[in-house]
Amino acid sequence: MSTFDFGQETEKLLHWLGEFGKDSTGGVSRFLYKPEWVEAQQALAQYMQQAGLVVQYDDVGNLFGRLAGSVYPEETILTGSHVDTVKNGGLYDGQFGIIAGIIALKYLQQEYGQPLRNIEVVSMAEEEGSRFPYAFWGVKNILGLARRADVEDMEDFAGISFTEAMGKAGFRFRPEGSAVRQDLQAFVEVHVEQGGVLEAENKSVGIVEHIVGQRRFTVEITGEANHAGTTPMGYRKDAIYAASRIICAIMDITASYGDPLVATVGKVELEPNIVNVVPGKALFTLDARHTHKEVLAGFTEAVTARMRQIAGQAGVKIDIDMWMDAEPVPMDTAIVEVLKKQCEQNGLSYKMMHSGAGHDSQIMAPFIPTAMLFVPSHKGISHSPLEYTAPRDLAAGVQALAGALYELAYK
Amino acid sequence: MSTFDFGQETEKLLHWLGEFGKDSTGGVSRFLYKPEWVEAQQALAQYMQQAGLVVQYDDVGNLFGRLAGSVYPEETILTGSHVDTVKNGGLYDGQFGIIAGIIALKYLQQEYGQPLRNIEVVSMAEEEGSRFPYAFWGVKNILGLARRADVEDMEDFAGISFTEAMGKAGFRFRPEGSAVRQDLQAFVEVHVEQGGVLEAENKSVGIVEHIVGQRRFTVEITGEANHAGTTPMGYRKDAIYAASRIICAIMDITASYGDPLVATVGKVELEPNIVNVVPGKALFTLDARHTHKEVLAGFTEAVTARMRQIAGQAGVKIDIDMWMDAEPVPMDTAIVEVLKKQCEQNGLSYKMMHSGAGHDSQIMAPFIPTAMLFVPSHKGISHSPLEYTAPRDLAAGVQALAGALYELAYK
Numbered sequence: 001m002s003t004f005d006f007g008q009e010t011e012k013l014l015h016w017l018g019e020f021g022k023d024s025t026g027g028v029s030r031f032l033y034k035p036e037w038v039e040a041q042q043a044l045a046q047y048m049q050q051a052g053l054v055v056q057y058d059d060v061g062n063l064f065g066r067l068a069g070s071v072y073p074e075e076t077i078l079t080g081s082h083v084d085t086v087k088n089g090g091l092y093d094g095q096f097g098i099i100a101g102i103i104a105l106k107y108l109q110q111e112y113g114q115p116l117r118n119i120e121v122v123s124m125a126e127e128e129g130s131r132f133p134y135a136f137w138g139v140k141n142i143l144g145l146a147r148r149a150d151v152e153d154m155e156d157f158a159g160i161s162f163t164e165a166m167g168k169a170g171f172r173f174r175p176e177g178s179a180v181r182q183d184l185q186a187f188v189e190v191h192v193e194q195g196g197v198l199e200a201e202n203k204s205v206g207i208v209e210h211i212v213g214q215r216r217f218t219v220e221i222t223g224e225a226n227h228a229g230t231t232p233m234g235y236r237k238d239a240i241y242a243a244s245r246i247i248c249a250i251m252d253i254t255a256s257y258g259d260p261l262v263a264t265v266g267k268v269e270l271e272p273n274i275v276n277v278v279p280g281k282a283l284f285t286l287d288a289r290h291t292h293k294e295v296l297a298g299f300t301e302a303v304t305a306r307m308r309q310i311a312g313q314a315g316v317k318i319d320i321d322m323w324m325d326a327e328p329v330p331m332d333t334a335i336v337e338v339l340k341k342q343c344e345q346n347g348l349s350y351k352m353m354h355s356g357a358g359h360d361s362q363i364m365a366p367f368i369p370t371a372m373l374f375v376p377s378h379k380g381i382s383h384s385p386l387e388y389t390a391p392r393d394l395a396a397g398v399q400a401l402a403g404a405l406y407e408l409a410y411k
Numbered sequence: 412m413s414t415f416d417f418g419q420e421t422e423k424l425l426h427w428l429g430e431f432g433k434d435s436t437g438g439v440s441r442f443l444y445k446p447e448w449v450e451a452q453q454a455l456a457q458y459m460q461q462a463g464l465v466v467q468y469d470d471v472g473n474l475f476g477r478l479a480g481s482v483y484p485e486e487t488i489l490t491g492s493h494v495d496t497v498k499n500g501g502l503y504d505g506q507f508g509i510i511a512g513i514i515a516l517k518y519l520q521q522e523y524g525q526p527l528r529n530i531e532v533v534s535m536a537e538e539e540g541s542r543f544p545y546a547f548w549g550v551k552n553i554l555g556l557a558r559r560a561d562v563e564d565m566e567d568f569a570g571i572s573f574t575e576a577m578g579k580a581g582f583r584f585r586p587e588g589s590a591v592r593q594d595l596q597a598f599v600e601v602h603v604e605q606g607g608v609l610e611a612e613n614k615s616v617g618i619v620e621h622i623v624g625q626r627r628f629t630v631e632i633t634g635e636a637n638h639a640g641t642t643p644m645g646y647r648k649d650a651i652y653a654a655s656r657i658i659c660a661i662m663d664i665t666a667s668y669g670d671p672l673v674a675t676v677g678k679v680e681l682e683p684n685i686v687n688v689v690p691g692k693a694l695f696t697l698d699a700r701h702t703h704k705e706v707l708a709g710f711t712e713a714v715t716a717r718m719r720q721i722a723g724q725a726g727v728k729i730d731i732d733m734w735m736d737a738e739p740v741p742m743d744t745a746i747v748e749v750l751k752k753q754c755e756q757n758g759l760s761y762k763m764m765h766s767g768a769g770h771d772s773q774i775m776a777p778f779i780p781t782a783m784l785f786v787p788s789h790k791g792i793s794h795s796p797l798e799y800t801a802p803r804d805l806a807a808g809v810q811a812l813a814g815a816l817y818e819l820a821y822k
Contacts, residue, residue, distance in 0.1 A: 356639075
């Protein structure tokens with residue numbers, strides 16, 4: 001590692017790639033198939049070629065850079081992440097996973113020459129769902145899961161169709177039914193944590209064991225809108241009072257479960273929402289996440305029962321609609337062990353943890369042995385121009401990745 | 412009373428007057444100085460004249476119909492209410508107080524001839540603040556409290572100035588500093604309850620002892636917006652959780668005070684108000700009302716202290732802004748006694764109560780001995796085309812009023 005300063009190299013490349021789609025607020029807005037997205041992929045392709053990688057796009061614009069294996073050309077170890085960003089995003093989300101992969105490959109090639117198996121870094125087309133209301137377009141095409149019919153008629157905010165946007169960028173739908181890659185043996189994604197746990201615990205690397213499952217609900221409470229002055233308390237069916245009691249109960253139950261369960265009431269809306277009228281309606285959302293399916297189900301059932309009980313006591317009507325139920329995704333235990341060993345051997349401070357956010361890895365994991373490495377997000381800030389990870393932590397992430405890729409592809 | 416069916420007569424006149432400003436939804440929209448308002452006052456003036464009353468407008472358009480007294484011409488007993496409505500209002504709010512007064516005067520004149528003191532019924536120009544952001548224009552002019560400078564530059568939604576609207580209707584500002592009437596000895600206002608207490612308790616008449624004082628607050632809680640998935644519960648500063656605990660505490664404290672205290676959280680707004688973000692800000696309003704100043708002050712002080720305590724425990728910042736502090740207004744105990752006796756003598760079912768809403772009487776009371784009679788609002792519905800009061804209850808209100816005016820003006 002003498003010739004590589006992983007931290008400095010990573011920072012330099014993150015700022016370079018962040019110029020594509022840089023917006024007036026200092027953030028990065030790089031949406032699928034936009035000119036700045038095309039330019040970013042082209043620049044990455046050129047950089048990969050200069051680094052000695054064999055470059056290839058798939059139909060939809062996922063970009064792969066390959067370091068070919070000498071003994072098992074039908075086996076590929078994949079790393080990378082997504083090149084698109086949210087609106088006004090930061091320099092680290094997505095980008096870092098691509099840059100980390102490129103630097104790791106450069107390093108491995110320089111230090112150890114050709115691997116036994118192929119190693120590829122992928123710059124995936126899309127993950128965020130920022131331009132069209134469809135997320136994970138990149139990884140779903142690698143796996144043959146994306147369907148043309150689901151997206152072709154979608155329009156972006158300017159009224160441009162998915163099909164038109166894709167065509168202008170020079171790409172096309174993957175022929176449905178065509179074969180998907182059979183050579184992928186493993187996927188290792190490096191990503192920023194998007195939370196504050198690693199920083200708070202002063203760790204450089206997080207090794208993800210599970211990506212949480214999520215259940216999302218909209219809860220509508222119907223009481224009775226009444227005059228704030230002329231309606232005695234005993235005559236009221238106050239929707240916000242019932243909602244407040246329910247929110248407190250949700251948080252009490254959540255606390256009784258403890259980590260890693262998280263529950264969030266993110267959105268509240270009242271009707272009529274006027275200072276001198278007792279609210280007749282209160283609507284709120286509940287987002288609950290846990291690493292284990294049964295625990296998540298048990299929690300949401302307990303909460304649902306308690307919500308109905310409180311609504312009954314308060315004399316209000318309650319409608320509970322679960323509109324998302326995504327199962328937790330475990331990472332591959334063998335690759336997790338490889339990552340752990342790398343951190344230990346290299347003296348990197350690490351933490352076994354889960355991912356509370358969604359990632360390309362959760363789509364990949366049911367099909368290909370998959371694992372994830374996190375690096376700290378300063379103050380937990382995510383999806384913001386204020387995203388920041390210190391160079392020493394970036395370096396630790398790249399080092400752990402490079403070590404793992406060595407274990408997986410050179411032995 | 413043999414020749415009068417108070418209920419039938421009242422219903423007939425309410426429907427007749429409700430034609431002026433009748434809108435497409437079946438409601439009444441009769442705003443200050445609009446053509447339909449002018450026509451309503453003109454029609455009322457004509458009806459009063461036909462009923463043998465001497466009719467007079469003041470400068471700003473308050474309309475008075477007088478039954479002159481034989482012995483004390485310098486003493487006047489006043490009744491009536493406001494002729495304007497809210498947008499899409501009902502047939503009872505305001506109107507009923509005017510109609511009740513006219514019918515009571517017709518009845519008294521027919522049964523008992525000329526009173527000793529003058530009795531006047533007033534159709535006040537404005538109370539609701541529906542056209543211009545200024546309420547109680549009518550009564551404040553009677554008392555010499557309204558100031559030209561406060562309203563002359565106000566514009567309605569169509570951009571018409573107060574001064575222009577007034578001029579077009581044929582009225583003018585009361586010369587400031589000119590003498591106000593010294594002859595007013597008492598004011599008795601009949602009004603719909605705008606709440607559901609009388610109906611629930613099966614009473615025909617409410618005798619108001621106090622109009623409540625009101626304090627209004629905006630409370631802003633600042634926590635920290637965080638990712639719903641990657642932020643463990645222990646790392647959060649959740650503004651809606653703190654707000655929910657505070658709202659529950661407010662309602663607990665309110666319950667411990669009991670009637671007539673009412674407290675309402677009518678408006679809640681979150682930032683960013685997104686399903687998968689822990690809310691960083693929660694803003695809510697608190698409207699608290701009570702008949703006694705010290706109790707209202709004590710309650711809001713207790714609530715304020717508790718809000719700060721919960722915010723401190725939750726680690727969030729709290730800003731509490733009291734932007735309204737209107738004192739309670741007691742009614743005149745002597746007139747209240749007269750009303751009570753009338754209900755008892757006439758076998759009317761009545762309830763001693765307070766008004767939780769504001770009325771012309773609260774402006775009048777500090778200057779002129781004042782009292783109010785309520786009749787039931789079906790289901791408590793107010794400011795809606797669905798306002799309804801049964802004829803027998805309308806009749807009871809008019810009967811109680813007529814009896815009280817007899818006591819005040821004929822003895």
